[in-house]
Amino acid sequence: MQLPGKGVFGPPRDRDEAIAVVRRAVERGVDHIDTAQYYGPDVANELLRAALYPFPEQLALVSKVGAQRDETGGWVTAARPEQLRGGVADNLRALGVERLHAVNLRLPDAGHEEPGVGFDEQLDAMAAMRDEGLIAGVGLSNVSLDQFRHAVGRTEIVCVQNPLNLADRASLPLLRACEERGIAFVPFFPLGSAFGGQNRVLGSPEVVATAERLGATPAQVALAWVLALAPNTLLIPGTSSLAHLDENLAAATLTLDDEALGTLTAGFRP
Ligand SMILES: NC(=O)c1ccc[n+]([C@@H]2O[C@H](COP(=O)([O-])OP(=O)(O)OC[C@H]3O[C@@H](n4cnc5c(N)ncnc54)[C@H](OP(=O)(O)O)[C@@H]3O)[C@@H](O)[C@H]2O)c1
DSSP states (O other): OOSSSGGGBSSOSOHHHHHHHHHHHHHTTOOEEEOOTTTBTTHHHHHHHHHHSSOOTTOEEEEEESEEEOTTSOEEEOOSHHHHHHHHHHHHHHHTOSOEEEEEEEOOOTTOOOTTOOHHHHHHHHHHHHHTTSEEEEEEESOOHHHHHHHHHHSOOOEEEOBOBTTBOTTHHHHHHHHHHTOEEOOBSTTOOSSSSOOTTTTOHHHHHHHHHHTOOHHHHHHHHHHTTOTTBOOOOOOSOHHHHHHHHHGGGOOOOHHHHHHHHHTTOO
16 A cells, blocks of 8 residues: 555656565565555555566465546545446456455445445445455455354455554454454554554654664564464554665564563553
8 A cells, every 4th residue: 555656646756666565575475465456546456466467376465346536536435336346357467367365245334325226235245256266365355343243143354454563552342252263354554644644653662772772673562562472363554665665574583572562562551
């Protein structure tokens, strides 16, 4: 989501660096890339294809459907069954592949629901595309615990993508529910980024002090905390920068000691 231009809209700030970021990520062992046709729109997928096509076999390309962009970059709900199908078709075409490893049904934020469309209808549309071989696995995004429980009762779910970071832990029960069932939990905004503005995570005194003590960076501490939550956590920190990519990958080897976990877990309490 960080590869297109500002506001996830239009061409990248630096196309060469965007392509270099994607290539280096895969060279360094990243095997899961989160994308969407509406990132740009069309920009993220086009960059991925320019950087990597033909895609390495071990690379999971994971997209999401349920939204579109308008001509000014506004986010528009597009979650009727035929729109979900159209969204998957757009991803397949842009990436030049016959099947996506997983596609998340991304539910709209409260107040932006598609009138007259039931959750079951949407789930069935996703399952039908899996049955047809267009997607290997169905995922969910932006769901409540109740919606998750309902969905797993109706069809197989392979991954769940909700916001989760040090400052926003509302989805922790959902992470645990995924853990119990062996379903991947993929936190979005793991660094606390919510489309720019003040970052409550990276600038927090607890994160900064812990980073200094451990000889790491704030971003590495924030990522290591999320990664340590559960074995089913799969990280997708967004970056358009080669330096940040290297920094973020190194978070995988940062171990947070008891003092760090205590400080970070106790911090940010309302
Ligand atoms: N399912 C959904 O509804 C949904 C919603 C939002 C996001 N997502 C997915 O989740 C991914 C992660 O979320 P996100 O990208 O919005 O937020 P994020 O990963 O929490 O943070 C990304 C922001 O942090 C900066 N950053 C990255 N590494 C850094 C570092 N080491 N030090 C300092 N700053 C750093 C990035 O800027 P630079 O480019 O300068 O590195 C960018 O501004 C997205 O890219 C997208 O694929 C999904």
